[in-house]
Amino acid sequence: MEERGSYGQFCPVAMASEILCSRWTTLVLRELLCGSTRFNDLRRGVPKMSPALLSKRLKELQQADVITVSRRPNGSVEYHLSESGEELRPLIMGLGSWAQSWIESRLSLKNLDPSLLMWDMRRNIDLQLMPARRCTIQFLYPELTPSQKRWWLVVEGGAVDLCNFDPGHQLDLLVTSSLRSMTAIWMGVSTIRKEEESGELEIDGDPALARSMQQWLGLSPFAHQPRRVT
Numbered sequence: 001m002e003e004r005g006s007y008g009q010f011c012p013v014a015m016a017s018e019i020l021c022s023r024w025t026t027l028v029l030r031e032l033l034c035g036s037t038r039f040n041d042l043r044r045g046v047p048k049m050s051p052a053l054l055s056k057r058l059k060e061l062q063q064a065d066v067i068t069v070s071r072r073p074n075g076s077v078e079y080h081l082s083e084s085g086e087e088l089r090p091l092i093m094g095l096g097s098w099a100q101s102w103i104e105s106r107l108s109l110k111n112l113d114p115s116l117l118m119w120d121m122r123r124n125i126d127l128q129l130m131p132a133r134r135c136t137i138q139f140l141y142p143e144l145t146p147s148q149k150r151w152w153l154v155v156e157g158g159a160v161d162l163c164n165f166d167p168g169h170q171l172d173l174l175v176t177s178s179l180r181s182m183t184a185i186w187m188g189v190s191t192i193r194k195e196e197e198s199g200e201l202e203i204d205g206d207p208a209l210a211r212s213m214q215q216w217l218g219l220s221p222f223a224h225q226p227r228r229v230t
């Protein structure tokens with residue numbers, strides 16, 4: 001009897017697809033490639049994926065020797081790419097580069113997700129361009145529901161923390177924007193200056209932080225990929 005999920009072909013492309021082409025698997029790999037190692041951090045990178053399915057995909061990747069699982073002395077579990085998993089980097093990143101080049105902006109900006117956007121921004125801030133003191137930056141998306149409209153990034157001690165509740169620190173910068181505009185900036189489809197000029201984005205607070213935001217914000221790894229369509 002043919003194995004469930006098997007293409008029944010000896011072709012290496014078919015065999016690789018049996019491992020990589022199940023739903024959500026490439027996104028889990030994207031998160032691992034971006035440095036997430038803990039279950040809860042992986043979940044924040046795939047917020048619409050159920051915890052049960054994430055656990056299943058991680059077990060499948062472990063069985064395929066794509067990832068390794070280790071337990072730290074404090075009992076926490078970590079997931080790391082194996083040698084074969086790390087060799088998937090150009091493949092997974094290549095998929096993103098292809099999409100950035102060839103999928104139209106109106107389609108790529110269709111499925112907006114504030115939690116994923118903020119999580120991605122949090123791990124790509126250029127800390128070398130941030131002041132040595134603690135900085136608290138609030139992002140406000142007025143069109144969203146109360147539970148999704150306010151987010152804070154707290155930069156302190158060489159690390160960035162993401163909160164969707166007020167951390168209680170003095171605010172250094174308030175960024176008010178539509179979610180679509182901020183996503184377009186993050187993806188390299190637009191810039192802070194363009195969104196400010198169009199009235200879709202306002203920045204209030206520390207003048208130096210405001211002026212340098214385009215630099216310290218960091219962008220998607222695919223933002224600088226030349227676009228073949230608009």
